[in-house]
Amino acid sequence: MPRHLRRWRRDGTGWHLVASHYSRPGPAAGPESDLPLLRAVPYHGPAHCHPYLPSRRFSMRPRSLSLVVPTLVLSAGLAGAQSQWSVQYTQTGNISLGIDATDANHCWIAGGTDGIGPHVGRTVDGGQTWDWVFTDPNIGLLLLDVEMVNNNVGYMGGVSVFGPGAAKTTDGGTTWTPMDPKPGAQFTSAWSDFYALDEDHLWVAGFAGGFAGSPDGVSISTDGGSSFQFVESNSGAYAKSVFFVDENVGYLASGEFPNDDGTGQFLGVIQKSTDGGASWTTQYTTNYTTYWMHFVDEQNGWVAADGDTNSIICHTSDGGATWEEQSLPNDTDLHMASVQMFDANHGWAVGWRPGGVNPIISLYETFNGGTNWNPDPFNAPYGPVQLAMVDEHTGWTVGANNMQVGGIMKYSGGSSCPDPLAYCAASSNSTGASSDMDWLGTTSVAANDLTLQAHNLPSSQFGIFFYGANQVAVPFGNGTRCVGGSLYRLTPVSTGGSGEAQFALDVTSPPAPLGQIDSGETWNFQFWYRDPLDGGANFNLSDGLEVTFCP
Structure with a gap:
């Protein structure tokens, strides 16, 4: 998830995580940069451990500040006009x-x-009710994915010190069994992303550090998490997101960003595997930190990426x-976090931007x-966020803010760009058939890529596409005027x-x-053509x- 900075301090007992902020590196970026999210978490790892955890930015806050939260919850999640997103659930302390x-x-x-202590929440009724089914601190400090x-079957994991850092459920999350994606002695681990192709094939991106170091990479299981093989990515960055389109072909996004003292850099590395994760080949590097990725097939994929002053989406x-x-x-100052597509054309991306005390969620649709x-006009005081779109009609995103309030936001509706509809019967022409309208592209005003088509026409004749606001059925020439x-x-x-x-229609x-x-308007189109035969x-x-x- 997008950046909030983790500050570490080293003393005679080891490394200590002392604070984290929703901000960019360097000078304070605004009021939000003065609100630490993390209480001190002791880490007695090796001195060479990098001071930033390679995770989807996690956050915690001392209990003493939770008393100020309820007034914020009441004002959270005012959706903008026409948005089909809304805040469905909030809970102080989560x-x-x-x-x-x-x-x-x-x-x-x-x-x-x-503050510290993992939880898993679940709904079985579309979000009308939520219950918390797991809060076992023995698994790890907190969960990232x-x-x-x-x-019934699923996995979860995140940040752990002297713990397995991950667990599996076979009863829908009522109970969880610990599992270790990288067995062996280790001080700490941060498993940032789990991807399960089916009940047997599982890939886990992240790192686990021990006396010999803390390499990043992917842990692979072909038996539902009973055993794992850890493969280093050798990307020079932290493994953040993994996605497999089948048992062999997969992709890994890794990234890092500058330290508070100005050292380091924004870096994103995208790698591909064709042997189930046994080896990785670097395909692309960028000066943006790459985070969550999604592929609709082996060819078409998108990766959310965050840079120094702006964000992008990487696409292949x-x-x-x-x-x-x-x-x-x-x-x-946009921090992109996650992207999810339904197909090669339609999908959502989500991130956040500074908004005073709390971050403000930012949603985009393509x-x-x-x-x-x-x-999208929706806004609510939450960030780092992640998407879970079921289909074009239903989905959720989740986040948290600097006041230790967790928010679950739901999408209900459907595509705001409905397909064009044919109406009004046409008369047959000299070809023996009637001409019908069709289209290519989308009805998005921003995309401006709608192409009007007409089929079953006499050859080598001229015609005109025209449009208007009303639908009629008026005899005209050898046919019917429908507009x-x-x-x-x-x-x-x-x-x-x-x-x-x-x-090719140009709405500009x-x-x-x-x-x-303009967006939100309905227009009716028809094709007039000469037919002397x-x-x-x-x-x-x-x-x-x-x-x-639509927009």
Whole structure:
């Protein structure tokens, strides 16, 4: 999860974690940089241990400050207009960091309770009620991730000192059995990400430190966590997120960032394995710290990344052979944390930005694979956050703030970019068929990538796509005009030798000022075309296409 800085101090007894802040390195970034989140946690590890834990930024806070929280909870989570996100649940003393959902009813969260002490929360009714089913400090200090294979089998883990750092459940989280992703003597471990392909195949990203050092990498299990093989990544950065598309092909994102004293650098490393994690090949490095990743298949993947002054999304469409860095609007001081896609086009990304005392969540949605990321108006005082989208209609994100309040936020609704709808029957033309409208791209105004199409047309004729606000059914020429009200004609196009027509709509350049297309508006489109071989009026029309535009 995105950065909050961890400060360590070394004395004669070892290393001590003394404070953590939601801020960027260097000078204080605002009021939030003066609010320590971590009570002192003794760590008696080796002197060469790096002073930052390679995790999805965890947080804890002393109990003495929890009394000021209730007034904050009452004002948290005021959703902006039109957002389908809302704060579903808050709890004082719970720092929520990891989340996973198997369907619209079952969701689990993981984090820390009242400073130090792991917890797992669960709902079986879509979030109407939540119960805390695990608070065993013997597993570790606090949890960074939870990964459920189904409603019964799952894994969780996080930061541990002289403990296994991970556990498995086979009863939906009611009970948990400790497991050690890197068996052997070790001082501390931080398992930042668990990825289970099925009940047998599990990969765990993170590090475990002992007398011989604290290498980062991936622990691999092919027997449901009964045994593990640890493989060092040799990336030069902390292993943060792992994702496998099948038993062989997987990806690993690692990253680090500068120290408070100005040393170090922002660094992101993306690696690929084709042998189930037994070896890793570096594909891409960037001067952004890479965090959570998601792939929809072997070729198409996205990685959230956080830099010095802004954030990006790294994207590949060729299995990691090349990567592009996608920008986000209003990204100044934005800390991206997580991304999850439904397919190669539609998905969500989440992060946070400073907001005074507490961080403010920032959500983005894309309908074209990340070429455009559209900000969602929802805001609530939470950050570092992680996504668990069940489908395009239901999902959750989870986070915490500097007042030790954990928040669970739910998405309910569906795609805000519905598919266009055909309406109004067309008459047959000289081809013997009737012309029907179609489309390519999306209805996102920000993406501006909608292409109108018309099929089953007479060849080598000219026609015009036009649109208006109303739907009618008026005889016109050899067919029916389906669009009414003020009509706006687009540039004429030819049907060519194939009898097909298309036009790339540019919403930034309407044919007339009153024809401006904005988000939330519904417009109706139709294609008029010449058809001299059919006789009569020598022209005809396609059916109509109703298009509702989204952000």
